[in-house]
Amino acid sequence: MPISTVPVQGPIGVFDSGYGGLTILGKFRELLPQYDYLYLGDNARTPYGTRSFEVVYEFTLQAVRRLFELGCPLVIIACNTASAKALRSIQQNDLPYLDPSRRVLGVIRPTAECIGSITKTRHVGLLATAGTVKSGSYPLEIRKLFPDIQVTGMACPLWVPLVENNEADSEGADYFVYKYISRLLAEDSAIDTLILGCTHYPLLINKIRQFTPPHIRLVSQGEYVSRSLRDYLSRHPEMDGRCLKNGRCEFLTTESVEKFRECASVFMKQDVDVRSITLG
Numbered sequence: 001m002p003i004s005t006v007p008v009q010g011p012i013g014v015f016d017s018g019y020g021g022l023t024i025l026g027k028f029r030e031l032l033p034q035y036d037y038l039y040l041g042d043n044a045r046t047p048y049g050t051r052s053f054e055v056v057y058e059f060t061l062q063a064v065r066r067l068f069e070l071g072c073p074l075v076i077i078a079c080n081t082a083s084a085k086a087l088r089s090i091q092q093n094d095l096p097y098l099d100p101s102r103r104v105l106g107v108i109r110p111t112a113e114c115i116g117s118i119t120k121t122r123h124v125g126l127l128a129t130a131g132t133v134k135s136g137s138y139p140l141e142i143r144k145l146f147p148d149i150q151v152t153g154m155a156c157p158l159w160v161p162l163v164e165n166n167e168a169d170s171e172g173a174d175y176f177v178y179k180y181i182s183r184l185l186a187e188d189s190a191i192d193t194l195i196l197g198c199t200h201y202p203l204l205i206n207k208i209r210q211f212t213p214p215h216i217r218l219v220s221q222g223e224y225v226s227r228s229l230r231d232y233l234s235r236h237p238e239m240d241g242r243c244l245k246n247g248r249c250e251f252l253t254t255e256s257v258e259k260f261r262e263c264a265s266v267f268m269k270q271d272v273d274v275r276s277i278t279l280g
């Protein structure tokens with residue numbers, strides 16, 4: 001059923017499967033503090049990284065609908081897995097009937113856009129969830145823009161749980177961080193740029209740097225995605241006018257409020273105003 005055809009003013013919706021999108025939201029708030037944001041974490045059903053296309057699409061569509069119902073004119077899917085598996089279908093098939101005046105954007109395209117000016121060898125590595133790697137979305141987007149770049153992906157299934165369990169700085173994390181990076185570099189030793197293609201990986205960046213040869217550049221996507229959002233809003237003044245600018249930020253979770261507050265503190269060093277909702 002359509003949401004509304006009347007242009008609404010509201011916060012920018014930021015959706016993630018869980019807490020990881022808070023790393024992206026943090027960068028939005030640093031670069032664009034004047035906007036209002038409504039963050040939705042589907043914490044009760046995370047992780048998405050191991051789920052099928054159909055399930056990730058269904059869950060993501062439910063989240064986008066809810067953020068639209070709550071008045072967001074623009075929704076950023078801050079989750080790489082959801083961007084990889086659901087964004088295109090939502091943009092092409094669902095948005096036209098939900099409300100064609102609203103927009104849903106993801107994190108893969110803005111990351112792909114910055115890669116061309118970073119890599120010299122034109123060999124790029126992707127570290128991401130199994131779902132994102134398997135989707136082929138990063139190589140596809142990068143090849144569209146820079147056909148000469150070769151992308152090799154490596155799924156890092158244990159990195160999300162390490163971060164979520166607050167083990168990112170532990171000695172135990174060393175083994176798994178080293179394991180996936182060394183495997184990837186063994187597959188393509190010409191790689192000079194590594195994309196951290198998952199919302200959680202900025203929290204592992206010290207360890208990732210420790211096990212990455214110094215000549216390799218790490219691309220942590222938050223800053224590129226936030227710059228891309230700023231450019232998008234300046235190129236689309238009608239959308240910019242529909243985004244509220246009171247510097248407010250609210251949080252929704254499909255888990256309990258207590259759990260969200262506790263776990264979000266790993267990703268953000270502040271107390272949050274959070275409400276619990278159900279999706280589906």
Ligand code: DGL
Nearest residue numbers: 017047048049080081199
């Ligand atoms: N947010 C997801 C991503 O960026 C990681 C967590 C998950 O698997 O749901 O791919």
